Amino acid sequence: MAExxxxxxxxxxxEKQAEEKDTKKDKSDKEExxxxxxxxxxxxxxxxxxxxxxxxxxxxxxxxxQMIKKMASAKVVTPELYDKEGYPVDGGLMDIRLGVIxxxxxxxxxxxxxxxxxxxxxxxxxxxxxxxxxxxNIILNLLKCTCKDCGRILIPKxxxxxxxxxxDKTEKEAGIEARRxxxxxxxxxxxxVNKCPWCKARQQKITxxxxxxxxxxxxxxxxxxxxxxxxxxxxxxxxxxGLIPKHARPDWMVLTILPIPPVTMRPSITLESGERSEDDxxxxxxxxxxxxxxxxxxxxxxxxxxxxxxxxxxxxxxxTTFFDNNVSELPPARHRSGQPLKTVTExxxxxxxxxxxxxxxKRTNFSARTVISPDPMLNLNEVGVPIEIAMKLTVPERINxxxxxxxxxxxxxxxxxxxxxxxxxxxxxxxxxxxxxxxxPSLEELQPGYIIExxxxxxxxxxxxxxxxxxxxxxxxxxxxxxPYKTLxxxxxxxxxxNADFDGDEMNLHxxxxxxxxxxxxxxxxxxxxxxxxxxxxxxIGCVQDAISGNYILTKDMELSRxxxxxxxxxxxxTDFSKLPKxxxxxxxxxFSVLIPNDFNFTGRARHYxxxxxxxANTDKDAYVIxxxxxxxxxxxxxxxxxxGSGLLLRNIHKRYGxxxxxxxxxxLFRLGIGVLLKVGFTxxxxxxxxxxxxxINIRETLQNAEKEVDELISLFNNNKLEAFPGKSVxxxxxxxxxEVLNRAxxxxxxxxAKHADKSTHTMVMSNSGARGNLxxxxxxxxxxxxxAMRGKRIEKGYSERTLxxxxxxxxxxxxxxxxxxxxxxxxxxxxxxxxxxxxxxxLMDTALRTPKSGYLYRxxxxxxxxxxxxxxxxxxxxxxxxxxxxxxxxxxxVSKSEGGILNVKRIIKxxxx
Amino acid sequence: xxxxKYNIQEHGLVPEHLKLSEKEVKDLLERYHISLKELPKxxxxxxxxxxxxxxxxxxxxIIRKSKTASExxxxxxxxxV
Numbered sequence: 001m002a003e004x005x006x007x008x009x010x011x012x013x014x015e016k017q018a019e020e021k022d023t024k025k026d027k028s029d030k031e032e033x034x035x036x037x038x039x040x041x042x043x044x045x046x047x048x049x050x051x052x053x054x055x056x057x058x059x060x061x062x063x064x065x066q067m068i069k070k071m072a073s074a075k076v077v078t079p080e081l082y083d084k085e086g087y088p089v090d091g092g093l094m095d096i097r098l099g100v101i102x103x104x105x106x107x108x109x110x111x112x113x114x115x116x117x118x119x120x121x122x123x124x125x126x127x128x129x130x131x132x133x134x135x136x137n138i139i140l141n142l143l144k145c146t147c148k149d150c151g152r153i154l155i156p157k158x159x160x161x162x163x164x165x166x167x168d169k170t171e172k173e174a175g176i177e178a179r180r181x182x183x184x185x186x187x188x189x190x191x192x193v194n195k196c197p198w199c200k201a202r203q204q205k206i207t208x209x210x211x212x213x214x215x216x217x218x219x220x221x222x223x224x225x226x227x228x229x230x231x232x233x234x235x236x237x238x239x240x241x242g243l244i245p246k247h248a249r250p251d252w253m254v255l256t257i258l259p260i261p262p263v264t265m266r267p268s269i270t271l272e273s274g275e276r277s278e279d280d281x282x283x284x285x286x287x288x289x290x291x292x293x294x295x296x297x298x299x300x301x302x303x304x305x306x307x308x309x310x311x312x313x314x315x316x317x318x319x320t321t322f323f324d325n326n327v328s329e330l331p332p333a334r335h336r337s338g339q340p341l342k343t344v345t346e347x348x349x350x351x352x353x354x355x356x357x358x359x360x361x362k363r364t365n366f367s368a369r370t371v372i373s374p375d376p377m378l379n380l381n382e383v384g385v386p387i388e389i390a391m392k393l394t395v396p397e398r399i400n401x402x403x404x405x406x407x408x409x410x411x412x413x414x415x416x417x418x419x420x421x422x423x424x425x426x427x428x429x430x431x432x433x434x435x436x437x438x439x440x441p442s443l444e445e446l447q448p449g450y451i452i453e454x455x456x457x458x459x460x461x462x463x464x465x466x467x468x469x470x471x472x473x474x475x476x477x478x479x480x481x482x483x484p485y486k487t488l489x490x491x492x493x494x495x496x497x498x499n500a501d502f503d504g505d506e507m508n509l510h511x512x513x514x515x516x517x518x519x520x521x522x523x524x525x526x527x528x529x530x531x532x533x534x535x536x537x538x539x540x541i542g543c544v545q546d547a548i549s550g551n552y553i554l555t556k557d558m559e560l561s562r563x564x565x566x567x568x569x570x571x572x573x574x575t576d577f578s579k580l581p582k583x584x585x586x587x588x589x590x591x592f593s594v595l596i597p598n599d600f601n602f603t604g605r606a607r608h609y610x611x612x613x614x615x616x617a618n619t620d621k622d623a624y625v626i627x628x629x630x631x632x633x634x635x636x637x638x639x640x641x642x643x644x645g646s647g648l649l650l651r652n653i654h655k656r657y658g659x660x661x662x663x664x665x666x667x668x669l670f671r672l673g674i675g676v677l678l679k680v681g682f683t684x685x686x687x688x689x690x691x692x693x694x695x696x697i698n699i700r701e702t703l704q705n706a707e708k709e710v711d712e713l714i715s716l717f718n719n720n721k722l723e724a725f726p727g728k729s730v731x732x733x734x735x736x737x738x739x740e741v742l743n744r745a746x747x748x749x750x751x752x753x754a755k756h757a758d759k760s761t762h763t764m765v766m767s768n769s770g771a772r773g774n775l776x777x778x779x780x781x782x783x784x785x786x787x788x789a790m791r792g793k794r795i796e797k798g799y800s801e802r803t804l805x806x807x808x809x810x811x812x813x814x815x816x817x818x819x820x821x822x823x824x825x826x827x828x829x830x831x832x833x834x835x836x837x838x839x840x841x842x843x844l845m846d847t848a849l850r851t852p853k854s855g856y857l858y859r860x861x862x863x864x865x866x867x868x869x870x871x872x873x874x875x876x877x878x879x880x881x882x883x884x885x886x887x888x889x890x891x892x893x894x895v896s897k898s899e900g901g902i903l904n905v906k907r908i909i910k911x912x913x914x
Numbered sequence: 915x916x917x918x919k920y921n922i923q924e925h926g927l928v929p930e931h932l933k934l935s936e937k938e939v940k941d942l943l944e945r946y947h948i949s950l951k952e953l954p955k956x957x958x959x960x961x962x963x964x965x966x967x968x969x970x971x972x973x974x975x976i977i978r979k980s981k982t983a984s985e986x987x988x989x990x991x992x993x994x995v
Contacts, residue, residue, distance in 0.1 A: 173995060873946055882952050891983030901982070 061247030062135075068259045072123040073097050073109040076260050079290040081278065093285050098122050099264040119262025124288065126256055126319075127295035128312050129223040131212040133320040133327060135253035141187050142230060142241065142250050143206045143214065143221075147196035151232025153240060154190045156197040164240055183242040210329040212316055223316075227254040258319065260285060280341040284322045284333065291315045366393055368488070368509040372466075373502055375489040376674050380541065380667050381527035383464050383478035383509065384489025385456060387418055390482045393511045394422050394453035395460055401448055408446055410454045414439045418482070423453040456480050456511065461518045463510040463525065464490070466498040470858065473497035473533070473540060477525035493547070493670050494527060496644045497540050528659035532651070534896040539651050541663075542644035543670055545771050546682070549762075550673025551592065551637040552769035553680060556622065558588035565591050568679065572672035579630075588676075589632045595668050597657060598630040604648050607638045607770050625649070639770030642669060651899060688763035689782040689825050695756035699749045699783045703821050706745030707814055710738050714812045734812070735794060739787065742819055746786035750779035757782065785820035785828070788839040794818050795835055804831055922961055929978040933966045934989075939973045942989060956990035963992070970994040 074097035081094045088094040094101075097108040099119030107117040131139065145154050155163060163186055171179035194203045204217045214221040230253070235245040243250065266279035278286075295311045321333040324345040332340040348354050368389045375384055385393075399407045413420030414434050424432045424442045427449045432438060446452075456462075458481050465475040476497065483489060488507055495501060512518045523529070533540035543551065560568065565586045566577055572595070579594045580586065602625070609623040618624040625635030627649075641649035654662035691699070716722045717734045724730045754775050757764055767773045780786065788795055795818035801809040807816040815821065818835040822828050828836060867879040874892055876885035888894075895901050922928050934942065943949065956963065956974055963974055972992045980986040 875946060881948075883946065883948065883954060886946075886988060887983075887986065889982050890978075890980040890986035893982070 059247060061244075062249070062252045063259065064249065064252045065257050068121075068123050068257050071121050072259065073120040074122040074260075076122050076124050076285075076289055077293070079286045079293065081282070081286070082276070086276075093260065093282055093289065094263055094268070095122065098260065099262040101263050101267040117264070119264030121262055122260035124258045124260060124292060126258055126315070127292055127299060128308075128315070129227050130255045130258070130316050130319045131214075131223050131226070132253050132255050133211060133323050135250075136208070136212060138241075138243075139226065139230065139250065139253055140206070140208050140214065142233060143226065145187055145190040145241070146229070146233050146237070147199060147201055148203060148216075148229065149201040150196060150199040151229060152196065152198040152234065153237040154193040154196060154203070155186075155240070160237075160240065167240065167242075180242060183240075186240065211327045212320060222312075223254050227251050227256075230254065255319065258288065280335075280343060281322075283335075284318065284341055284343055287318045287333070288315065288322060291318055364510060366511040366513060368393055369506055371487045372500060372505050372507045373487040373489055374492040374495075375483075376492055376547075376670060378481060378489060378491045379479070380491045380493055380663050380670075381478055382481045382491070383462055384483040384487075385462070385480050385509065386486045386488070387482055387484060388486065389488075389509070390456040390480070391415070391418055391420070392422075393456050393509075395456065395511060396425070396451050396453050396513055399446060399448050399450045399452065404446065404448060407450075407452055407454070408443060411439060411443050411446060411452060419455045419457055421452045421454040425451040425453070456482060458482055461512055461521055463512065463521055464488075464498075464507060465510070466500050466505065466507045468855065470499075471497075471535070472525075473530045474499075475525065476527050476530055477521040478527060491667070491670070492544060493541055493644075493666065496542070496544065497530060497533075528663040531654055531659055531662055532896050533645075534894075536645075537895040537898040537900050537902075538645060538648075539654065540644055541666065542650055543639075543642040543666070543673060544644065546677050547670040547673035548637075548639050548642055548769050548771040549682060549765055550676035550680075551642060551669065552771070553765060554588040554672070554676045555592050555632060555635070555637045556588065558591075558676070560586050560588070560591060562586060564679070568672065568675045569594055571675040571678075572668045574668065592637065592672070593627075593631045595665055595672065596627060596630045596632065597653075597661070597665075600627060600630045600653065600656065602627040602649060602652055604635070604641055606636050607640050608768065636769075638768070643770060648899075682762055682765075684761075684763045684766070686825060688758070688761040689778065689823075690758070691753065691756050691782055695752055699752050702745055702748050702752070703784060706741050707821075709741050710814050713737050713741070717812070738812075738814065738817075739789075739794065742787045742814055746779070746784055749783040750775060753779040753782045779823075781824045783823045785823060785832070785836065787814070788818035788820060788835045790818075790839060790842055795838060797838075804834065806831060923965060928962055929976050931963050931966065932975045932977070933963075933968065934973040934975050938975075942973065950991045953989055953991035955993045957995050958992050959995070968992050 074095045075091065076093055076095065077091040078089060080089045080092050082092075083089050088096050095108075096105055097120060099109075099117050100107045100114050103114050106113055107120075109120045110117050146152065147154060153160065167179055167182055167186070170182045195201070196203060206221075207215045209215055214226060230250040233250060238245045238250065261281065263282075266281040266285075268276050268278045268282065271277055291311060291314050295308065295315055298308055298311060317330065318333070320327060320330060321341070322343050325332045325341050325343045326346065333343075334340050346353070351357065368385075370386070370389070378384055397403070397407065407421075410419060410421040411424065411434065414436065415422045416436075421434055424434060424438075424446070426432070426445075432442060434442060458479075460480040462478055462480050463475055464478045467474075469475055474497070476494070478490070481489075488509060490498075490500070490507075498507070500507065512521050527541070531539055531541055562580075562584055565580060568591060569577065569580070574594060577594070579598070581590055604625040605618075606623045606625055608621065609618055615624060619626075619634050622634060622636045625637075625641060626633040637649075650662065650666060653665055657665075713722070713734060717730065720730075722730055722734055722737075724733045725736065728736070757778065759768075763773070763778060765771075767775055767778055790797070795803050798804055802811060803816060803818070815831065818838070820828055820832040820836060822832060868876055868884055869878075870888050871877050874887055875883050876888055877883055893901065893903060923931075946952075950971060950973070953973065958968055958970060966974070968974070970992055974990045974992060976988040976990065978986050978988060
């Protein structure tokens with residue numbers, strides 16, 4: 001009965017409680033016996049002694065009127081809430097038999113005080129039956145599928161057994177879900193029957209007028225009639241519908257009495273003005289009680305049928321909106337201010353509901369959130385915390401004989417002076433807030449055993465996080481560094497694992513409060529432990545942007561004087577200059593080498609390594625990186641060696657010297673790169689994209705030739721001389737050929753740009769080192785933006801047979817279908833600009849629509865796989881210890897201990913051999 | 915159209931399915947300290963094992979091609995569904 005499970009948690013919870021009581025009385029009940037057995041076992045088995053009760057099964061069911069009465073401790077008869085003294089009225093909605101929400105009062109039912117009493121249900125006797133909105137569909141099905149006269153199911157006698165047998169079979173084979181599906185089919189098959197196979201009565205067509213009005217042959221059925229019909233359905237027939245009569249009689253779905261939830265779940269708030277503001281549910285219940293009373297009075301007074309019907313409908317409306325205020329056919333019930341009431345369903349449902357908001361979601365203390373900004377002078381595992389935050393977030397520290405003097409200083413400073421303390425906790429657990437008045441007395445009573453909550457200090461442990469937390473590197477442990485100003489600061493090198501940038505991103509900071517949690521965070525989550533991504537086994541933290549450009553410039557062909565070199569290294573955080581050669585002119589490579597450990601050897605390739613050439617040729621153009629005995633002999637440092645996601649140099653340092661050293665070197669490398677840029681002065685300009693006269697002419701020619709080629713293709717097409725590719729129409733072939741020609745032209749233009757552009761410009765430095773941008777971007781600026789494509793084709797949308805109104809109909813030329821022959825520097829003409837905007841908007845929409853989709857997909861995957869675990873026998877198992885995979889990843893490799901998912905056996909043998 | 919019977923075991927994307935002998939089953943269950951129930955399942959009616967003369971409770975060994983390990987071995991217990 002999953003449907004009820006979702007829709008009626010409130011009622012079922014009570015049913016469960018009530019059932020428990022019930023079973024205690026009813027000794028023969030099955031569940032009771034199993035319960036007892038478990039208890040006995042629990043007493044015998046020593047290791048299960050703490051399990052006092054084990055949940056064996058749970059039944060969700062519909063409340064019967066008897067049950068509602070039985071569990072109720074008060075009958076509500078008046079819509080009044082309080083009397084003149086402000087005391088809850090007996091028989092009102094705030095009756096103190098329903099629980100207490102005022103301090104000082106005692107619950108009349110259980111005698112306990114506020115917070116001890118969890119509240120008790122009450123009930124209202126409804127003057128006329130009311131359809132329960134959540135069961136409308138079930139009621140409709142039942143009415144359609146049972147005889148209006150005899151109440152039997154519309155299946156002939158001989159077929160009933162067969163039907164229920166089949167249902168049992170599907171349940172056994174494919175589970176309860178399949179049975180429900182099958183029930184639906186059975187019900188659908190009955191809808192065409194118009195003669196009862198039992199009493200031969202003619203069946204009328206039953207329809208529903210949403211939300212709660214049932215019609216038989218266009219004539220209205222009132223809830224009393226519906227209820228009597230439902231009552232007539234026999235227990236065995238119900239089982240075919242998937243209802244267990246013991247737990248869900250259909251006549252209970254038409255309410256005759258309504259349970260009133262305890263006041264504890266609808267507490268009233270006292271406003272500052274002393275006025276009381278009631279909960280939405282109380283308002284709604286007040287409406288119900290009021291209308292119900294009026295209905296009673298009118299019936300007793302013998303009022304005309306029309307008035308009674310009107311009131312009945314009104315009562316139906318109020319009860320419906322009490323359960324669900326979002327029924328599409330009904331206007332939602334509103335406050336006087338016009339804002340819709342939050343009733344039972346809205347409390348439970350959706351993201352802001354009880355389940356996802358309060359049960360699955362939690363909030364924490366000792367956390368902070370602000371905008372982030374970069375600070376390369378911080379270490380990678382540090383986080384800059386604004387002093388204001390550092391004075392709000394605290395760490396509990398126990399006073400002992402050795403730290404008492406320091407702790408006294410914190411208390412002396414108090415909460416307003418950094419570094420101070422906010423609270424003092426006595427050994428008996430009493431917590432005292434430090435204010436200007438309490439500083440002096442607290443200071444005097446301080447002694448070992450006291451705990452003070454002191455402000456954050458440099459070096460404290462903090463967890464740093466940015467949403468969406470998609471992988472474990474989204475939450476890492478950093479050391480606090482208290483700084484001025486108001487942003488949280490981090491080293492730009494750790495942006496990548498967090499996927500952060502500084503265009504207004506905010507991040508969260510949490511301060512662990514116990515020794516255990518701090519140790520755990522430090523050992524498992526500190527930044528250096530997360531250097532290697534468990535997804536692909538390479539460094540996820542590396543140099544970025546300026547740091548790459550800087551190291552590239554330094555190692556390419558920079559020369560420094562000795563003072564300059566020392567200055568630079570000091571900036572990077574080096575204090576030992578013994579490795580610096582004792583000469584006046586020092587090359588950039590020598591400066592770089594100072595950071596590398598003396599016994600480090602490495603060979604690698606730079607980005608411009610050309611595999612088609614031999615080693616020597618590559619070495620000559622500095623593409624072959626050789627580090628010997630800690631000295632960079634040849635090669636330039638670029639993204640291949642320093643960057644994140646590749647960073648083979650970093651990966652090797654990490655493997656060889658461990659995480660502490662790796663993060664230290666990485667931090668220094670980063671600062672070295674930035675230091676170089678500070679010295680050199682790094683900027684880009686429009687003139688960076690300047691090309692020599694000859695090159696420009698050359699590029700123009702290439703593009704013109706391409707256009708000519710396309711023109712030829714088009715005239716071939718127009719003369720029906722173009723030969724179609726297999727499986728393509730002639731038109732498609734033309735399109736493909738045009739695309740190919742234009743792409744070739746653009747690539748050639750790009751090559752020309754790469755060849756002729758000034759290599760020393762900073763734009764080129766960025767693209768060559770891999771710090772930012774690529775040759776394509778440069779070519780787009782300097783020469784030609786190229787073909788704009790939508791869905792892999794040239795732009796075709798727009799007017800009939802043309803893209804824009806400024807072209808002739810049927811124009812197939814490149815410029816009429818989104819080819820941008822100009823570069824960004826020369827500027828686009830209007831139609832080109834418009835085409836650019838078209839593809840730009842298209843890709844913007846695409847990303848905007850794709851992000852939530854992939855987010856949802858990720859959520860489903862992570863929820864499905866959250867408790868999978870690698871066991872000691874290398875199998876992957878779920879929480880029930882069922883095997884999912886026999887060997888992790890089928891090869892049993894821990895990716896985070898590999899290089900890009902591969903184990904280099906040769907190297908392992910070499911290291912073990914040595 | 916003429917109906918063609920295709921032997922799916924021959925298809926390149928269908929991995930090799932083998933039936934384990936009783937002793938092999940015992941060894942397997944012992945190695946992982948599990949009962950038959952905890953093994954991944956395969957339907958008795960699965961077309962890939964229709965040629966094997968299978969009954970409920972048998973264990974099927976599947977030899978798959980794997981991107982990471984070139985070949986990986988998987989076991990499934992036959993269930994009667």
